[in-house]
Every structure is written in structure tokens, then in C-alpha cells.
Amino acid sequence: MLTPENAGPLLADILPDHGPISEVRRFDEGSVTGSYRVSFTDDGVRPVVVKVYANAPECRGHAAKEARALHLLRDRGIFSVPRVLGFRKAVDVLDGGACAVMSLLRGRALSSVSARLTPDQERDVWVQLGTILRRIHDVPMGAFGYINGDIVNPAPDNAAHMARLFADRFAEFRGAGGDPALAERLEAHVAVRAAAFAQCERPVLCHGDYDESNILVTREADGRYRVTGVIDPDNMHAGDALVDIVRTSVLAVGGNAVRRTGLLEGYGVGGEDWPEAWRSRMHLYRIALTLELHSRFGAGGAAKRLPGLERDLRELVDAG
Numbered sequence: 582m583l584t585p586e587n588a589g590p591l592l593a594d595i596l597p598d599h600g601p602i603s604e605v606r607r608f609d610e611g612s613v614t615g616s617y618r619v620s621f622t623d624d625g626v627r628p629v630v631v632k633v634y635a636n637a638p639e640c641r642g643h644a645a646k647e648a649r650a651l652h653l654l655r656d657r658g659i660f661s662v663p664r665v666l667g668f669r670k671a672v673d674v675l676d677g678g679a680c681a682v683m684s685l686l687r688g689r690a691l692s693s694v695s696a697r698l699t700p701d702q703e704r705d706v707w708v709q710l711g712t713i714l715r716r717i718h719d720v721p722m723g724a725f726g727y728i729n730g731d732i733v734n735p736a737p738d739n740a741a742h743m744a745r746l747f748a749d750r751f752a753e754f755r756g757a758g759g760d761p762a763l764a765e766r767l768e769a770h771v772a773v774r775a776a777a778f779a780q781c782e783r784p785v786l787c788h789g790d791y792d793e794s795n796i797l798v799t800r801e802a803d804g805r806y807r808v809t810g811v812i813d814p815d816n817m818h819a820g821d822a823l824v825d826i827v828r829t830s831v832l833a834v835g836g837n838a839v840r841r842t843g844l845l846e847g848y849g850v851g852g853e854d855w856p857e858a859w860r861s862r863m864h865l866y867r868i869a870l871t872l873e874l875h876s877r878f879g880a881g882g883a884a885k886r887l888p889g890l891e892r893d894l895r896e897l898v899d900a901g
Contacts, residue, residue: 583607583617583633587674591631592619595667595682599626618685628685629666636677642729643815644668644679649730650814651683657720657786661686661713661810686810688797694806695793702806704843709808710796711847714825720786722819732819739781739821743865747771750872757879760891763898770898771868777861781821789816791825792832823859827866830855868897 583591585605592599604620616632632647634640648668655662663683670679691706698706724735725742736742747768754764788795790813797810818824834840842853850856855863871893878886 583619583631583675583680588617588619588631591669591672591674591680592629592682595669596629599623599629630663630683630685632681632683633675634679634681636671636675636679640679642670642679644681645670646729647813647815648681650728650817653728653786653817654717654814659713659717659720659811661808662814663810663812686797686812688799688809690794691796691798691808692793694798694800698806700839702804703837704839706798706806706808707840707843708847710791710829711844711849713808713811713847714788714791714829714844715848717788718785718822718825722784722786725784725820727816727818735819738779739784740775740778742784742820743778743869744775746869747872750869750876753876753879754872757876757887759875759887763891763894766898767868767872767894770901771865774861774865774901777865778821780858780862781823784819785822787818787820787822787825788814789818789825789828790814791829821862821866823862824866824869826855826859827863828870830863831867831870864897864901868894871897 583605585602588602588605592602599621601622602619603622604618606618606620608616608618615634616630618628619631620628632644634643645668648665651662651665655664663686666682666684668679668681671677672680695703695706722732724732724737725739726732726735734745736745751764751768754767755761788811791811795811795813796808797812798806799809800806829844830841834844838853841855845852845855871890875887875890875894878884878890
């Protein structure tokens with residue numbers, strides 16, 4: 582946890598020219614809940630964001646990974662992301678936890694305002710989101726795999742990458758106590774359809790968590806909501822662009838036709854529904870995402886969510 586007492590020595594080390602701190606305020610919306618806005622006594626010095634990571638095995642290296650991801654996005658011309666000002670892998674004043682210090686972007690999480698958008702405002706926002714997502718996906722990558730500076734354990738093609746990913750997902754599903762019979766059905770279902778992975782011939786840059794909690798917007802004087810930033814690329818990877826599309830579809834779009842058509846328009850595809858050529862891979866990626874959520878909630882102590890996710894998996898198999 583960041584406080585005025587420990588923020589002082591921390592930022593004196595990382596940003597020595599910024600001067601004394603006037604306020605430390607925790608963000609309370611979206612995925613930035615673990616981040617803090619830090620203001621300085623000099624009015625001419627802009628506030629910064631300090632993201633704090635716990636001193637835990639699963640969190641080690643996340644500050645450096647996020648810093649590298651943001652550097653990569655900005656280096657490739659994606660300027661709607663924060664600028665990294667510094668990071669530390671282990672900090673005594675944070676009980677050994679890591680931190681990343683970033684520029685403060687204007688706006689608040691889309692998730693905090695989306696419920697009150699008019700249909701026209703909502704469509705406009707999602708057209709903007711589709712445009713930004715397409716810019717990210719226009720960045721070609723040299724291999725498939727997760728990114729931590731370089732591509733980690735690169736796979737030469739999407740089939741090999743997804744085979745490895747599904748093997749991990751099925752192992753996690755069984756380890757979390759998932760229904761063994763369902764696991765066997767899912768494995769057979771994916772194996773029969775695995776040839777679809779080859780439809781993705783080249784990997785592109787993927788954000789990895791492109792949903793409302795990681796999108797910042799501001800309301801302009803004319804009532805329009807403008808997308809001002811994209812944050813939290815901690816799951817950034819090189820892969821099939823449809824993996825990003827599916828995550829956004831499941832976690833943010835759902836059955837909302839206004840959002841879907843806006844996203845497709847901004848992405849440069851158009852139409853009212855997902856293109857037919859995408860559907861076979863999107864189906865498989867929905868299974869992968871649901872398995873991921875099952876693993877996450879199982880490890881996070883939210884076991885009450887698991888029966889619903891297993892029901893979703895059965896419906897995906899039946900619908901396939």
C-alpha cells in the first residue's frame with residue numbers, strides 16, 4: 582500500500598526532480614484499483630501514477646513486464662498509453678513489492694460511465710475503441726507467444742502456440758477440480774477443430790485485456806466521450822488478433838449490438854455481426870478464455886463462480 586510516508590522516499594529515488602509530495606490518492610475504479618495518483622507541492626509538476634505490486638511469487642516481475650509493454654506500444658506509435666517514468670523490482674518501503682511509475686492520462690475508466698451513455702455516445706466510443714485496437718493489431722510480430730520485453734518461448738505458428746496454451750489450460754482446469762468428463766469432452770472438441778488455428782498466418786501485437794476497465798474516457802464540452810487512453814497491457818502477447826476480439830466480446834460487448842457494430846466499424850470490418858470467417862477461431866478462443874477464467878477464479882478463492890463457468894463450457898461444446 583502506498584502512503585504519503587513511503588511515497589516520499591520512493592519517488593525521491595525514482596523522480597528526484599519532482600519535489601515534495603502533496604497528496605497520495607488511491608484510484609477506486611476499474612482495473613486501476615491497485616494504483617495511486619501522486620500529486621506534488623509544485624503546481625508546475627504534473628501528477629503521476631504509481632502502480633504497486635504485492636511481494637508475492639505471482640507478482641514478481643510484473644512491474645518490469647508492464648513497463649516493457651508500455652515502452653513497446655509507444656515505440657510502435659501507440660501514443661494513447663501512459664509513458665513509463667521508472668520502475669523498481671523490489672522496494673524496501675513497499676515491503677519488498679515492486680512498483681511502476683507512469684504519466685497520468687486524462688479521463689476515467691469507461692466502466693464507470695458506460696451505463697449512462699446514450700446509444701449515439703456508446704457507438705461513438707466503440708468506433709474509437711475499434712480504431713485503436715486495429716492500430717495495435719497492425720503491428721506485426723516475429724513469432725507467437727507472451728511478451729516480456731522479447732517474445733517468451735516463441736512458437737513458429739498459431740497451431741503450435743494454441744496447442745501449448747490449451748495444454749496448460751486443461752491442466753489448470755483439472756488442477757482446480759474441474760469435471761473430468763467435461764475436460765475430456767473439451768479436449769476432443771478442440772482437437773477436432775484445431776485446424777482452424779492455421780487460418781491465422783501471422784502474429785500481431787495483442788493488448789491482452791482490452792475491456793472497459795482498461796479504457797479511459799473524458800466527456801467533452803459538446804457531450805461527446807473521447808477515448809483518451811489504454812492502460813494495463815500486462816497480458817500483452819504476440820498472436821491472433823481474434824484473441825483480443827474475443828476477450829473484448831465476452832467481457833465488454835456481450836449481446837450489445839451498438840457496441841459490436843461500433844467496434845467492427847472502427848476496426849475497419851463493418852457489418853452488424855462477427856464476420857463468418859472469424860467464427861471457427863472465435864469459438865475456440867471463447868473456450869480458452871472460459872478455461873482461463875475458471876483457473877483464475879479457482880486460484881483466487883472465488884469457487885462459487887466455477888459451476889457457472891463449467892456450465893458455459895458445456896454450452897460452448899454443445900453449440901460448437
